[in-house]
Amino acid sequence: MACRITELVLDCADPRRMGEFWCEVLGYVELGWDGEDLEIGPPAGFGGPQPTLILSRSADPKPAKLPLHLDVNPTDRNQDAELERLLAAGARPADVGQTGEESWHVLADPEGNVFCLLRRRVDPITVDGP
Template sequence: MACRISELVLDCADPERLAAFWCEVLGYVELDREDDGSIEIGPPGTGFGGPQPTLVLSPSDDPRPGKLPLHIDVSPTDRDQDAELARLLALGARPADVGQTGEENWHVLADPEGNAFCLLRRRVDPVPPA
């Protein structure tokens, strides 16, 4: 028996703002809200326990934006990398420098709170096979 990732939790100053951003980036919807202000988002129609992990945006008085020890990589599903980059920048992402050389075939970006993530070049199917 093995484990699989079911949730990723991101401490943040503004869960509402990041939930809206990541819902647009990933095509996710809001699944749940906790009394502590946490917002869980995930794939529509599947949610927690489905083939893709959900994302929990957890309020914190001490979020640590920047180059996280764990970061999110995203891949375009229905357009090329340049078109997806333009879409992400329009949503509020911005270029980030974490020491890349400029020769990479991916883009390092930051979400609205400054958390680094990467846009990969390779397109993937919108929904993983069951």
């Protein structure tokens, strides 16, 4: 047997705003609140093929280039169109020392957490219904 990543936790100052942003980016929905922490995930909920994201309120979030960051790929458009969509949703370009020759874009979410938009288009995850 092996383990599987089921949740990712991101410390943030404003879970509601971050939830809105990441729901827009990932096509996720709000799954529920546990105190001041918001869980978002795919419409199928926890336990499916995609991990949920816990946005944990913190008085001292550490934005910037984290030791671990998210990479996202477009599913229904090319990289340029997806970049426009993410920027309109509140992402902004981030500089972590890239050369400008990379095939990906380095972005920051509304609280400054760095993530990358990769070039390759991937198929969306579909979950068989009942």
